Amino acid sequence: MNPEDIENRKIVPVGHISGVHGIAGWVKIHSLTEPREAIFKYQPWLVGDHLESVQVEQGKRHGKHLIAMLDNVKDRDQAENLVNRQIAIYRDQLPELTEKEFYWTDLVGLAVQLEDGTNLGTIRYMLATGAHDVMVVQGALRSERERLIPFVPGPYVKSVDLDEG
Numbered sequence: 001m002n003p004e005d006i007e008n009r010k011i012v013p014v015g016h017i018s019g020v021h022g023i024a025g026w027v028k029i030h031s032l033t034e035p036r037e038a039i040f041k042y043q044p045w046l047v048g049d050h051l052e053s054v055q056v057e058q059g060k061r062h063g064k065h066l067i068a069m070l071d072n073v074k075d076r077d078q079a080e081n082l083v084n085r086q087i088a089i090y091r092d093q094l095p096e097l098t099e100k101e102f103y104w105t106d107l108v109g110l111a112v113q114l115e116d117g118t119n120l121g122t123i124r125y126m127l128a129t130g131a132h133d134v135m136v137v138q139g140a141l142r143s144e145r146e147r148l149i150p151f152v153p154g155p156y157v158k159s160v161d162l163d164e165g
Helices: 003-007 036-041 076-080
Strands: 011-021 026-031 045-047 052-054 056-062 065-070 086-090 111-113 119-128 133-138 146-150
Touching (some): 011 045, 026 036, 036 065
Antiparallel strands (some): 011 086, 045 052, 045 086, 056 065
């Protein structure tokens, strides 16, 4: 793949390195995937601000945590240098979805409108709550308030048009 192709691929955060485990270079992983262990299916990971490509040699659940051994990390000191770094993947690494399914990353930045066409703003990010997902919508003008809108198809979300934004 040439560098221009890489530049044009969408990057999706899937977690972060939350700590170290032991002395052999294992790292603790906070996963945003569902189920949490699905993060290990996506290779390579793009780690940190510079999106360094990293392969996971081993990944597993360890008690309440996920831990991973990365190909370029051989000791605890190297592992500590990765703590709090984001883990991302390319959007095209995610499985294809059906017509009525959406990844959160695809919803971020979409305009939110009432049925009468009134613009409420854009989706800044999504929140997981116990009952359902919630869209965090920033008002059309930055000075406008932020709104929390349940992502519930039917009563609150009448349609989603990714092509039209």
